[in-house]
Amino acid sequence: MRKFILILLTIFTQACAFTDATLPVQHDSNANTVGPISEVEILTFSPPNLEDARSDKQRIGWKKNGYGQHTADITTEKTVQVIIEDAVTDALLDNGHAVVEDASITITGSIDRFWFETDMNFWTVEFIGDIQCTLDFKDASTSETIYSSVYTGTYKREVAGGLEATWTEVMAEAVDNLIEEIVFDDALAEALEEYRQ
Amino acid sequence: MKIIHVITALVTILFSAHFAQASEKTIIHIDVDGSAEFDVLYHRATSNATGAVIAGLIGAGIQSGIESNQDSAKVDVMEPMIDKASWRTYFLDTLNTRLESKNYEAEWIGETIEPTEGLLLTIYPDNYGFKIVDTKTLLMSAFVQFEATLVNLQDETSRSEKKDFYVTSKDRRTYDALLSDKVLMNADLQSALRKAAKRIANKIIYNKEV
Numbered sequence: 526m527r528k529f530i531l532i533l534l535t536i537f538t539q540a541c542a543f544t545d546a547t548l549p550v551q552h553d554s555n556a557n558t559v560g561p562i563s564e565v566e567i568l569t570f571s572p573p574n575l576e577d578a579r580s581d582k583q584r585i586g587w588k589k590n591g592y593g594q595h596t597a598d599i600t601t602e603k604t605v606q607v608i609i610e611d612a613v614t615d616a617l618l619d620n621g622h623a624v625v626e627d628a629s630i631t632i633t634g635s636i637d638r639f640w641f642e643t644d645m646n647f648w649t650v651e652f653i654g655d656i657q658c659t660l661d662f663k664d665a666s667t668s669e670t671i672y673s674s675v676y677t678g679t680y681k682r683e684v685a686g687g688l689e690a691t692w693t694e695v696m697a698e699a700v701d702n703l704i705e706e707i708v709f710d711d712a713l714a715e716a717l718e719e720y721r722q
Numbered sequence: 723m724k725i726i727h728v729i730t731a732l733v734t735i736l737f738s739a740h741f742a743q744a745s746e747k748t749i750i751h752i753d754v755d756g757s758a759e760f761d762v763l764y765h766r767a768t769s770n771a772t773g774a775v776i777a778g779l780i781g782a783g784i785q786s787g788i789e790s791n792q793d794s795a796k797v798d799v800m801e802p803m804i805d806k807a808s809w810r811t812y813f814l815d816t817l818n819t820r821l822e823s824k825n826y827e828a829e830w831i832g833e834t835i836e837p838t839e840g841l842l843l844t845i846y847p848d849n850y851g852f853k854i855v856d857t858k859t860l861l862m863s864a865f866v867q868f869e870a871t872l873v874n875l876q877d878e879t880s881r882s883e884k885k886d887f888y889v890t891s892k893d894r895r896t897y898d899a900l901l902s903d904k905v906l907m908n909a910d911l912q913s914a915l916r917k918a919a920k921r922i923a924n925k926i927i928y929n930k931e932v
Contacts, residue, residue: 559928642857644767655855681888709924
């Protein structure tokens with residue numbers, strides 16, 4: 526009986542490694558991170574429209590076996606564009622600005638990286654979320670660039686082990702850190718203030 | 723005579739305004755507990771744990787040891803090229819400047835001072851250096867890792883839970899590209915340190931937390 530259970534467990538574990546994982550990644554909408562852009566008087570932004578410019582658009586990471594071979598894909602329920610666009614929209618709203626269709630500023634750009642990595646240690650494993658995107662803030666009437674920058678969001682968690690729930694949290698934290706970098710960008714706040722005047 | 727009265731009144735108003743503004747400053751005591759270690763995570767970041775599969779824990783131990791030694795060799799190569807004062811100069815100075823620009827009065831804690839009022843920010847430096855952030859392209863970023871706590875000394879319910887910070891620089895380069903340009907290597911490291919300091923300062927200024 527014990528052998529039977531052991532075989533079943535082994536089969537189940539192996540099967541997991543070959544099954545794609547789809548993570549419900551989303552930013553923390555209750556975070557309400559406020560930064561220098563909140564000091565700029567209210568501006569209207571169009572909903573962000575970002576291009577997926579990742580080198581690998583099929584997945585956000587790999588499941589790997591003990592030999593480092595890729596066994597299955599890790600993907601997200603929502604597209605990476607929707608995840609980041611929603612997060613940027615919430616960040617602008619949290620900082621007192623408006624997001625409307627007929628806005629004075631458009632936000633375009635690209636998602637350059639949205640990746641989940643694992644680093645194996647002796648006793649622990651590190652799960653790392655790494656996101657990079659480029660945002661172009663443009664005057665809607667002239668299409669002139671007001672401000673453009675590359676933003677990164679990284680998050681690392683060292684644990685004894687973890688599965689999909691942990692991976693989802695790691696990627697969500699990376700999105701939140703990306704948003705912090707945007708909201709905390711002094712140069713963006715200065716450019717928006719200059720544009721407003 | 724009347725002019726003297728007017729000038730005296732104006733000086734009094736200006737002095738009072740200045741004093742009121744100065745007294746509005748939030749005092750933040752900053753304590754740095756420990757020091758940051760320079761590290762390079764290259765082979766450990768690309769590990770596939772094959773040793774663990776072949777020979778269990780002993781195999782994992784052997785593999786982990788080999789990878790650590792390989793990374794130590796890279797630390798030996800890179801460390802002499804970096805500006806040793808970077809952590810203090812760029813991280814702490816940026817933190818100080820940013821906080822003071824937003825009406826905080828930063829006071830650095832010496833061994834004998836025990837602050838009783840204001841905010842207490844404690845930073846626990848961990849490591850900083852360079853790390854592979856993309857195992858496919860083997861591109862590296864400068865990184866800074868530390869923990870921090872923020873406590874309101876007048877509020878007994880104020881939490882002191884440690885918060886992890888892991889910040890990487892925007893630019894990504896190969897190990898060889900970094901080695902070939904010492905200026906670039908230091909610029910990347912300083913960029914990550916400044917970014918980390920600004921992040922923690924802005925969290926305190928705008929969100930009253932770390």
